[in-house]
Amino acid sequence: MPDWCRTEIIFEGENAKKLYEDWESAVERHPEEKDYPLLDFLFENCDKKTEAYINKVFVDDYEFDEEKQIVTFSIDEPYEPHFDMYDAISQKYKLKYYLLATEPANKIYINTDAEKKYFSESYYFELWFAEELIKTELFKKLTILDDIRYIEDFDTIKELLKEYRVNKEEDMFKLCKYIEETYQNVVVTFGAYRNYYTNTNTDRDYNVSM
Numbered sequence: 001m002p003d004w005c006r007t008e009i010i011f012e013g014e015n016a017k018k019l020y021e022d023w024e025s026a027v028e029r030h031p032e033e034k035d036y037p038l039l040d041f042l043f044e045n046c047d048k049k050t051e052a053y054i055n056k057v058f059v060d061d062y063e064f065d066e067e068k069q070i071v072t073f074s075i076d077e078p079y080e081p082h083f084d085m086y087d088a089i090s091q092k093y094k095l096k097y098y099l100l101a102t103e104p105a106n107k108i109y110i111n112t113d114a115e116k117k118y119f120s121e122s123y124y125f126e127l128w129f130a131e132e133l134i135k136t137e138l139f140k141k142l143t144i145l146d147d148i149r150y151i152e153d154f155d156t157i158k159e160l161l162k163e164y165r166v167n168k169e170e171d172m173f174k175l176c177k178y179i180e181e182t183y184q185n186v187v188v189t190f191g192a193y194r195n196y197y198t199n200t201n202t203d204r205d206y207n208v209s210m
Contacts, residue, residue: 005103007075009086010118012068013095020064020071036060039075039085057082070118080108104189111193121193123151128187138164142179142188 011019026041027034033041039057061074081101090097098113102124113119127146129139141160151157157172166172169192176190 003079003103003105005077005080005101005106005108007073007077007081007099007101008119009073009075009100010098011071011073011089011093011095012097013093014069015093015095016069016071017064017066019089019093019095020062023062023071039073042089043085057085079103079106081110100193102191104191107191109191109193110196112195114195120152121150122153123157123193124189124191125149125151125157126187126189129183130185134183134186 023042026044027037029044030037030041037059039059057075057077059073060076062072064071080103081099086097086099089095098118099110100113100119100121101108101110104124104126109124111119111121125142125145126149127139127142131139131143144160145151145157148156154169154172158167161172161175164175166175172190176188179186179188
């Protein structure tokens, strides 16, 4: 089974309504799949197939905002964003798109919205542990971050964890590595969104001293 990437994508432009109408028509042609349709239904009549015909891209939800001229898709897709499909839609309808993709297992954190027009997320944090076993002040603060999950700026992290000398991204990666090495049965995930695929969120070789 693949690791599923959660992708939010917004297509913007004068032809957004056309995209929405074509998508609605495509879903109507597959009533048996209406609850979880495949985005590649848009390309059924095209000669050129995209990679998404092999790696299925499922649409969990979608909506059209006529005033803003945008179509938003909430997508579940295997492993990573299928940019070939999104580029094809963008070219076909002459639309610009903004994408936010999150797949912690493979450390994929992508936010192409550089101006934060639609997606203001800069960091992702997730924590799993048995609360009845760990009752430290640090974990209380980390639980607050876990409740936020999608974090807009590093100042939020810095202010919350300042007593633990977390002043920059590198310090946060160091803290997470320390937690993983010190506490059993704790799963902690931290990633920084970039505007392209990068491996900068991979494990780093830190000398941990907390």
